[in-house]
Amino acid sequence: MTTFVDRVELHVGAGNGGHGCASVHREKFKPLGGPDGGNGGRGGDVTLVVDQSVTTLLDYHHSPHRKATNGQPGAGDNRSGKDGQDLVLPVPDGTVVLDQHGNVLADLVGQGTTFVAGQGGRGGLGNAALASARRKAPGFALLGEPGEARDVVLELKTVADVALVGYPSAGKSSLISVLSAAKPKIADYPFTTLVPNLGVVTAGSTVYTIADVPGLIPGASQGKGLGLEFLRHVERCSVLVHVLDTATLESDRDPVTDLDVIEEELKQYGGLDDRPRIVVLNKIDIPDGQDLADMIRPDLEERGYQVFEVSAVARTGLKEFSFALAGIVAEARAAKPKEEATRIVIRPKAVDDAGFTVTQEEDGLYRVRGEKPERWVRQTDFNNDEAVGYLADRLNRLGVEEALMKAGARAGDGVAIGAEDNAVVFDWEPTMMAGAEMLGRRGEDHRLEAPRPAAQRRRDRDAERDEAQREFDDFDPF
Template sequence: MFVDKAKIFVKSGKGGDGCVSFRREKYIPAGGPDGGDGGRGGSVIFEADEGLRTLMDFRYKNKYIAMNGENGKAKKMFGKDAEDLIIKVPPGTIIRDEKTNLVIADLIAHEQRTIVAKGGKGGKGNVHFKTATRQAPNFAEGGNTAQEKSIILELKLLADVGLVGFPNVGKSTILATVTSAKPKIANYHFTTLTPNLGVVEVDKKSFVLADIPGLIEGAHKGIGLGLEFLRHIERTKLLVHVVDISGIEGRDPYDDFNKINDELKQYTERLSKKHQVVVANKIDLMQSEEVFKSFEAQINKLGYEVFSISAATGKGLKELLRYIAKALDEIKEEPFIEEEEKYKYYTIEDNDNNEIIVRKENEYYVLEGKRIEKLFYSTNFEDMDSLRYFQNFLVKRGIVEKLNELGIEDGDIVKIFDFEFEFYN
């Protein structure tokens, strides 16, 4: 099964907490602080792996959580850093932040990596808080918080050549005939519901061929499965436009050709400008040679090369493949993203974010932010030195000044998360 879109939840590891510890060795009755730092939490990293072809694994597992960093230890021992969580995806995968729909990364090359959620930095042990006036700090710093987010994975095939055309014109038969791919083939519409890939070898050259499921009118608006399939054509270098020249279904091949090209143009102007080769399939079922000659003349006027083939018998396929291989060598490599269509990228926020929000909510004064959260959970409110450090931090960071600007008075309530304190200046 081919899966080209998936939603998953990722969470990095929290940084390990710093340790509160004091030397307790023989002949050293009142040793100083020796608490070590916490280790860094694991980051969530995505890596492109050319051995993968689909996003199917994400249908069965959609939650990925990295390990937390180890807490610091006595004797100034650092906690162990957690291993990063590596998630492998096929090349051609776009990673989006679900909340903003902005692109985090576009992984197109084998082993290309990107960090999606950074691991939290480890907290400092109490050895860092010793001063001339604070000889025995009974507190340490907590580790930085983890990052978590829901993301959307979107796969665009990385094929050299894409087969396009209406349903049941013989695209899957062509793929099965010229490659070792084995798509499901039958004489009814929409046999192919998922793109198929195959490798073509001709005259010591090779290229990747993708059978894109049949398009219909209105595909660019999402009618049928249009948008799901059109995205896979974007990254091909060349399009092989297949039409049914036999007319056994009462369709006009020239009219079909124009309708499909209009769908490509409506989806994005860039698709309509791609190099195209037109293939008139099912010539073995054609009633008259004049039908092909008339079609060829119309297409030639538009500037396209036309080949007549029979995918069922193999007639004309070798000439077609040689032409495609030569054309691929001559087509100039284009960037995957045109200058005017560059993605808007999401910036991974730093979990060391120091911003503290001070606001008034009804009768309460509220303090919010990762930095205040880290400070709050690092504070030992039963220890005078730790409490004094907490208060000094609020003063030095200008938090008390901001509270005064909001009109706080002695006895008013300050909320930090679910905890409430009386304010006295």
């Protein structure tokens, strides 16, 4: 039995960026040749790609956790780390990507359409890339950023021009089997069809697809039967065809009531009021079926429906019906706006956009949020004082300290950078000018400077000796 899955929750994790390398070039007669640490590699992306050979989301139902590979760390001798390999996940045509709150992130229609579900982390810069005229020998490197990890919901909505809807055992599967080359399962019991079936129909010069949606029952829009699970498959269709059973053996049912029930379920589901409707009275090869069709046809036509009498078994009335569908599909395609070429939308930032915000919370904590500050925090190795000082300088240049002062922050107040679940919290000390006085001139190494004259070296040694002698004389063990 073929298993069909059209809704899954997928947990994607992009690759982490590799860490930068802090290294100093060394060779014979040149022990300190300058920084040569390479950059870390980029983490791999997780990308969804439409593949028309894929018809179900079954693979992701069994294996919902997918992760791309990490970038490799940099190395000495200016060697950059290898980028992580992107993870490409094929999905069926018509897959809709939603977040956990039900917001649509992407609607993937058309072969090759892609969506990056998880962005790989940036690689950290090595100390060679961090070197400058003022910071000639950085003793630190930046860490790689973690890859994006999030949960997305994949929903498959069948891409078809025509949807056949109706009660179980109304003859929808039989009808699609004679109109197209599709071979759905057909039997004389309800809910034979458990998955949507697709068929391709050719009527004159028009070729269109037709979908057989599993049988609907009262309450389908609220989750009864199979209706709620498969009603989404009619959303993309241009035409809705009500298949009515004129030879039903159930005494409490009749075709007109069936039509009203299905229409009510479609109304409750919503978003389908603009679709044209066609009514098909099926099973007229049975004498009682033909008699009932003759009785109810005038009533249906008074309601404005276009009615066709067919028999999937005897194959009568099918040509007229298929050409009528072709005409409606052609009109619907002509009414659709032509797809425009891909446009690049440029959204410049406002002139007063500082790139971050500072807010004071109820407990008095000041929280800094912004793409740059949060990214810089993730890239900082807090076990390295020089790296921490470099972060402080970057924040100061961005204007974070000035913004904190304007917000009313005082020395000793708590400041958090980042979201509540992953923030760096520290006591703010504005007098340290973002760490410049505390850590001195970071990244400078006197051994890389030009040699000092011999007289200057002697004076420096004498001054160091005198300072040591004064400390010894002032020392009192008691």
